[in-house]
Amino acid sequence: MSRLDFQQARVDFNSDSSTVLNQLEVVHTSRIRLNELMALDNVEEQILLKDSLIHPNPFLDEVELWQNTLATNSALLIAQKNRTLSEIDYKKARSRNYPYVRLNAGYGYTANWYDNNNIDMQHRLGLNYGLTVGINVFDGFNRRREQRNARIEIENKDLRIQELELSLRADMSNLWMAYQNNLDLWGLEKENLITAQENYNIALDRYKLGDLSGIELREAQNNLLQAEERQSIAEYATKLCEISLLQLSGKILTFLNPEVNASY
DSSP: OHHHHHHHHHHHHHHHHHHHHHHHHHHHOOOOHHHHTTOOOTOOOOOOOOOOOOOTTTTTHHHHHHHHHHHHOOOHHHHHHHHHHHHHHHHHHHHSSSOOEEEEEEEEEEEEEOOOSSSHHHHHHHEEEEEEEEEOOSSTTHHHHHHHHHHHHHHHHHHHHHHHHHHHHHHHHHHHHHHHHHHHHHHHHHHHHHHHHHHHHHHHHHHHHTTSOOHHHHHHHHHHHHHHHHHHHHHHHHHHHHHHHHHTTTHHHHHOOHHHHHHH
């Protein structure tokens, strides 16, 4: 072919090589940073990956995730415990409205010494006990004020629980929408990748026959690379949404260690 095609191919090759070298530097820097965070003595130690493939789970159930969120979210559980404590305080304040009974008992020894009488010493040994029944008639409206404050505290705890549930519901709705959207994008990008691969194969065959210019082949190659990149981005974004949903619902262990979770 012409020298122009050859020079254009060399420019494209050098451009791709430059991109690869820059990406290798990014990978190296990331590996060094990860080893530093793990406090390894050898920060240049190679990382052996078991598997670098991403496999998003397209079968998550929104209802199940929401039920698990309500059952396991720590902030929500703490708020519910605080409401229970407020109810106990209210019952304690109301108990002052009812009569009370007090039982007193004791056991003692009493001895008296006399210097002038015929009896030099008198002592007594025995048990004493008593029962007190009473009711608070008026205490300056303190009981009513305490009960009113206790009821307000219960209402505040209810509002806090509703606020947390609403916040969790909003987070769940946003994450679920992003998860569904990325699943759809992932499916589209897989179809686009198949089409781009077929177009590249056809363009390469036409290029070998001299029926296609180098620029057009380069365009087909770039389209294939961009389709691969878009699929990877959609796949990665879908997995991030999946992990976020599992984390919010308290099922993150099924992702981190599915074997341990299955044993339970």
